[in-house]
Amino acid sequence: MHIRAGGIDEDKYSRLKLFEWYDVERVKRQKVMVVGAGALGNEVCKNLVLSGYRRLxxxxxxxxxxxxxxxxxxxxxxxxxRQRYKAEVIAEKIKEMEKEVEVEYYTKRIEEFPEDFIRKHDLVMGCVDNVAARLHINASCYALRIPYIDGATHGQVGKVQVVMPPETSCLECGMNATHAKIMQKRFSCTGKDIHYFEPKIAADINTTSIIAAIQVQEALKITHERDNYIRNVFYFDGSRNFFSTLDLPINPRCPNHASL
Ligand SMILES: [Zn+2]
Known part of the structure; x- marks a missing residue:
């Protein structure tokens, strides 16, 4: 068989363009913030770049x-x-994957960024491993009306929550009373930062990959303003061969909806 150069196989976006809704230029323009460069962050960054995102x-x-x-x-x-920074290494590697990528990285806590910094982004991907960071991003994004796609894994169980302000509920709406109490203490006016125990259960790469892939799939829907995004929790349990979606209502007592 004769292999011919040129044509459709010379276009790196050709397979994406087979989706009639996919808009290469729109995806390239989107500025996406990925918070957390651990296991989920690795997979999310890889899939974002392979899906055509160029500004991270x-x-x-x-x-x-x-x-x-x-x-x-x-x-x-x-x-x-060499104990290199996670964010720095991912930034370097995705640039090697795709030279068109414009990537910035920051080696500090999300809580240290002013809202103006988050405001520059069209979409935020949550790939963190603790409740405090997750709720901080959630509250900032809700106030700024920026879509937030949060991923979480725990053993072979994973969850993706799509927060689309002002239409959907947010992470805090579904938070249980224990978490709320802990957070209240953590951000109490005494200014003392209270540390609390969060057990570390290793997620395997397969659960991580699935959750990250769902996060990027939802990012693509939101980027294209499609209305078929997950409303608004996707739940996966690999050990029981089970997945489901759950429409979580807005909790009227949740502080993030007070101004709506
Ligand atoms: Zn809420």
Whole structure:
């Protein structure tokens, strides 16, 4: 068989263009913030770039350790030995994947950024591993009316929540009373930062990949203003071969909807 250069196979977007709704230029223009450069952050960044996103901001203050290496496609033994910053390594690697990518990275906590910084983005992807950071992003995005797609994994269980202000509920709407109490303490007016225990259960790469892929799938729908995005929680349990979606109503007592 004769292989011919040129034509459809020379266009890196040709397969994406087979979706009649897919708009290459629109996806390229979107500025996406990825908070968390761990296991989910690796997968989300990889899929964003492969889906055509070209303007990324990556935020994570952690450095790479060996135990990250079983589920982080962009990290190597050498990165762990040199204790490199996660955000820096992902930024470098996605630039190698696709030279058109414009990427900024920041090695600090999301809580340290002013709202004006988040405001520059069209979409925020949550790939963090703690409730405090998750709720901070959620509240900021809701106030700024920026879509927020939060991913979480716990063993073989995962969850994606799509927060589309002002239409949908937010992360805090579905929060249980224990979490609310802890957060109240954490941000109490004494100014003391209270640390609390969050058990670390390793997620495997397969659960991580599935959750990250759903996050980027939803990002594409929102970017194209399609109305078939998940409303608004996707729940997955790999050990029971089960997934489901749940429409979580706005909780009238949730502080993020007070001004609506
Ligand atoms: Zn809410």
């Amino acid at each position: 901001t990556i935020v994570d203050m952690d450095r790479i350790v060996k135990s990250n290496l079983n589920r982080c496609v962009f990290f190597s033994d050498e990165d762990a030995e």
